[in-house]
Structures are given as structure tokens and as C-alpha cells.
Amino acid sequence: MIPVTKPFLPPQNEYQQLLDGIWKRQWLTNMGPLASRLEMEIKDVLRLEHLLFVTNGTVALQMAIKALDIKGEIITTPFSFVATTSTIVWENCKPIFVDIDKDTLCIDAKKIEDAITDKTEAILATHVYGNPCDVFAIEAIAKKHDLKVIYDGAHAFGVEIEGKSIFEFGDITTCSLHATKLYHSIEGGLLVTKNAKLLAKLAKIRNFGISGFDTFSDLGINGKNSEFHAAMGLVNLKYLKDIKNKRKLLSNYYDEKLKNLKAIRPTWHKKSENNFAYYPIILESEELLLKIKENLDLNEIFTRRYFYPSLSSALPYLDKIDMSVSDDIAMRVLCLPLFYDLTLEEVDYISRLMLRIQNN
Ligand SMILES: *Cc1c(COP(=O)(O)O)cnc(C)c1O
Numbered sequence: 001m002i003p004v005t006k007p008f009l010p011p012q013n014e015y016q017q018l019l020d021g022i023w024k025r026q027w028l029t030n031m032g033p034l035a036s037r038l039e040m041e042i043k044d045v046l047r048l049e050h051l052l053f054v055t056n057g058t059v060a061l062q063m064a065i066k067a068l069d070i071k072g073e074i075i076t077t078p079f080s081f082v083a084t085t086s087t088i089v090w091e092n093c094k095p096i097f098v099d100i101d102k103d104t105l106c107i108d109a110k111k112i113e114d115a116i117t118d119k120t121e122a123i124l125a126t127h128v129y130g131n132p133c134d135v136f137a138i139e140a141i142a143k144k145h146d147l148k149v150i151y152d153g154a155h156a157f158g159v160e161i162e163g164k165s166i167f168e169f170g171d172i173t174t175c176s177l178h179a180t181k182l183y184h185s186i187e188g189g190l191l192v193t194k195n196a197k198l199l200a201k202l203a204k205i206r207n208f209g210i211s212g213f214d215t216f217s218d219l220g221i222n223g224k225n226s227e228f229h230a231a232m233g234l235v236n237l238k239y240l241k242d243i244k245n246k247r248k249l250l251s252n253y254y255d256e257k258l259k260n261l262k263a264i265r266p267t268w269h270k271k272s273e274n275n276f277a278y279y280p281i282i283l284e285s286e287e288l289l290l291k292i293k294e295n296l297d298l299n300e301i302f303t304r305r306y307f308y309p310s311l312s313s314a315l316p317y318l319d320k321i322d323m324s325v326s327d328d329i330a331m332r333v334l335c336l337p338l339f340y341d342l343t344l345e346e347v348d349y350i351s352r353l354m355l356r357i358q359n360n
Contacts, residue, residue: 001300002346006339007179008243010235018231027227031207034230041237042190046158046165050199052191053230054206054223057154057176060189061087061124063223064172067202068148072119075147077107078312078326080126084152085311088124089318096120097312099323103267105129105280105333108325109137113145122148127156127166130182130277132269135161135169150174153192157183158244161272167192172202177233182247182277183240185233188225246340247276250347254279254336257351261358262288278306279338286331288358293334295357301350306335 018034027033039053054060061083065074074088078097088095098115101108107125123142125133133151142149149170153159157175159166167173167190177188191202201218204211209220236243251274255265262284268274283289293303310326312318337350 002302002337002342002350003339004302004304004335004337005180006341007184008236008239008340010232010239014235014238015231018234019228022227022231029226030224032227032230034227034234035225038185038230038233038237041234045237045240046167048165048167048192050193050196051167052199052202052206052223053185053225053233054189054191055225056187057152057174057178057189058083058087059221059223060174060176060191061150061152062091063191063202063205063221064150064174065091065093065122065124066219066221067198067205068122068150068171070121070148072121073117074122074124075107075112075115075120076124077126077128078310078323079105079128079307079330080152080311081154081307082311082315083154084124084126085315085318093121094119095318097321097323097326099325100128100329101134102325102329104131104134104269105266105329106131106133107138109134109141112138112141116141116145116147120145120147122150124150124152126152126154127159129266129280130155130157130159130275131266132156132159132161132166132169132272134269135166139169153190154178154181155277156275157181157277158240158275159272161269165192166272168194171195171198177229182243182275183233183236185225185229185236188229188233243340244276247338248274250338250342250344251276251279253344253347254338254351257348258354260355261351276338279336280306280333281336282329283332283334289332289334292354292357296350296353299353301337301353303337304335305330305333308333 154176175190206223209218211217
């Protein structure tokens with residue numbers, strides 16, 4: 001059996017060593033020493049000024065919308081994980097979908113201005129599969145129309161643009177450190193901002209809005225994360241380079257082996273490099289996708305229609321609308337198995353099987 005993904009697990013003794021410290025200190029959660037150390041180390045690795053380690057990527061999005069005091073319409077992408085849209089609704093804002101670019105699969109910046117109304121307050125866009133949005137165009141639009149920008153960077157850990165972290169763009173970028181992501185802390189999330197005042201506000205929101213003994217400054221939530229999660233994050237951080245290199249090797253091998261597949265790959269941002277968080281292919285037709293997927297299933301090779309269906313037509317709490325590019329891509333996109341433990345032999349096997357299914 002080959003799953004579509006498998007979480008990276010470090011040598012158990014390295015995790016155990018950090019647990020020993022937790023037992024000594026008996027400090028289990030609430031901004032403990034390991035959580036603080038994780039924040040410092042991630043800042044060093046990604047060369048960021050400010051960030052917060054939080055419960056998960058979804059709470060990070062909720063906190064971002066809250067901290068920026070957004071209440072009206074938020075322009076967003078229909079081609080993302082459900083949390084990007086559901087969070088907007090959860091925060092009592094209205095998602096306004098703008099279609100995606102057919103090559104990059106990120107929100108089509110050229111279509112954003114047409115969707116702006118007098119109620120628009122923000123843009124919330126996803127760096128799909130880690131591929132950066134057109135951040136420069138979005139920045140210009142946001143300036144012109146006085147909009148806030150939040151990026152869902154759940155896929156984009158370690159991605160840079162012109163040599164600087166993609167997490168530096170927008171008012172706030174969120175990230176998920178969930179077990180299935182490229183880099184993880186079992187459950188976890190990040191909030192990144194360049195604005196120190198906003199960071200201070202987010203830190204209070206993370207801790208119930210408490211601002212001192214017996215005082216409250218903001219409407220808050222429990223967005224904290226534990227020492228146990230931080231410990232996993234700290235150990236895994238040491239393996240980040242290894243993880244990326246292995247995924248790169250496997251991805252390049254898929255590229256080579258699947259040259260004759262009737263499929264294309266998303267176009268990566270010209271000023272950025274792939275972090276190999278996923279291996280998506282866009283097949284010629286949904287028919288071919290289903291044929292390949294069903295036959296791989298029979299061989300116990302599991303792929304994932306990620307993202308499918310397009311959020312603009314999938315959510316029972318929103319009116320369904322047509323988004324021609326997103327609808328079309330969602331029907332034809334498939335993510336192939338990609339994880340640290342996958343072998344070149346397995347990639348070879350999966351690829352040969354796929355070509356055989358296609359040509360049958
Ligand atoms: C995983 C993911 C999230 C949610 O993150 P959690 O840590 O699981 O809450 C949000 N957006 C995108 C694009 C994701 O892939």
C-alpha cells in the first residue's frame with residue numbers, strides 16, 4: 001500500500017530528550033520555553049522578524065481576520081482547502097470568490113478589481129501548493145483600494161520570492177504545521193506579520209485577550225500550543241533540509257518518468273522555487289483522471305483529488321457560483337504520493353502503472 005502522504009517522524013530518542021525537559025520543568029503549555037524556542041528557531045530559519053506559534057492553521061486564519069478587524073466582504077480563492085473559506089464565514093464575513101489563474105492555480109490578480117465593492121475590506125489568498133500568488137500585483141491593488149491582505153501560507157513553508165520569505169507579504173500570513181504538511185509540529189500553526197503592533201495584538205488574542213493580571217484588552221480565543229507540539233516542531237526543524245531534498249529528488253523523478261503522461265504541471269512563480277510540498281498534475285480530462293485514480297486504487301496506490309470540488313460550488317452554507325477555471329482545474333487535478341519515506345523505486349512503479357493505465 002502506498003498512501004498519498006505520510007507524516008515525517010524523527011528518531012524517537014530525539015523527541016524523548018525534549019520530553020525529559022518537559023517532565024523536569026512540569027510546564028506543559030501556555031507559551032512555555034519550547035514554544036518560545038520554536039518561534040525563535042523558525043524565525044532564524046526563515047529570516048523573519050515576528051511570528052507566533054499557535055494551535056493550528058485554521059485558528060491562525062480566524063485570529064488574522066479578527067486582529068485586522070475585518071467585517072465585510074473578503075475577496076478569496078475558490079481553489080484552496082475548505083478552511084480558507086469556512087474561516088471567513090466563521091468570522092461572519094462574506095467570501096467573494098475570484099477565479100484562479102489557469103497556469104499558477106492561485107487567485108487571478110487581474111480579476112480582483114472587478115470584484116471590489118464598497119463593502120470589500122480584504123483579500124485572503126492561498127499560495128496554492130506553495131506556489132506564490134502574484135504578491136506584487138495584489139499589494140498594488142490593496143494599496144489602491146485600501147484593503148487588508150492575508151495570505152494562507154499553509155503550503156508555503158520555506159518558500160522564498162526574490163530571496164525573501166513569502167511569509168513577509170501581506171498584512172498577515174498564516175501557516176499550518178499539521179502532520180500532513182511539509183514541515184509539522186503534529187498540530188500547529190503560525191501567524192507572521194511585519195507589524196510589531198499587530199503582533200502584540202495577535203499575542204493577546206492568542207491568550208483570551210488577557211493583557212495583564214486581571215485586565216483584558218481584546219476579544220480573544222485560546223490559540224496557544226503545547227510544549228509537546230513545540231518539541232516535535234523543534235526536532236523536525238533539524239530535518240527540514242533533508243525532507244526538502246528528498247521530496248525534490250522524488251518530484252524530479254516523477255517529472256522524468258511521467259513525461260509521456262497527458263497531463264501538465266502548475267506553472268511556478270518565476271521569482272520563486274518549489275518547496276515540493278505536493279506533486280499535483282493536471283490531467284487532460286476528468287475521464288482520464290478517474291481512470292487513473294480508480295486503477296491506482298485497485299493497486300493500493302492512493303492519490304488525492306486536492307482540491308476538489310472547487311469551493312465555489314461545494315459548500316452547503318454558500319450559494320453555488322460558476323468559476324470556470326477553478327471548476328475545470330478542480331475536476332482534472334490529482335496529487336500523487338509524495339512523502340519523505342517514499343522511494344525512487346516506488347515512484348518508478350507508480351509512474352509506469354499510470355502510463356500503462358493511460359495507454360490501455
Ligand atoms: C492544512 C490547511 C489549512 C488548515 O490548517 P490546519 O493546521 O489543519 O488547521 C488551511 N489552509 C490550507 C490551504 C491548508 O492546506
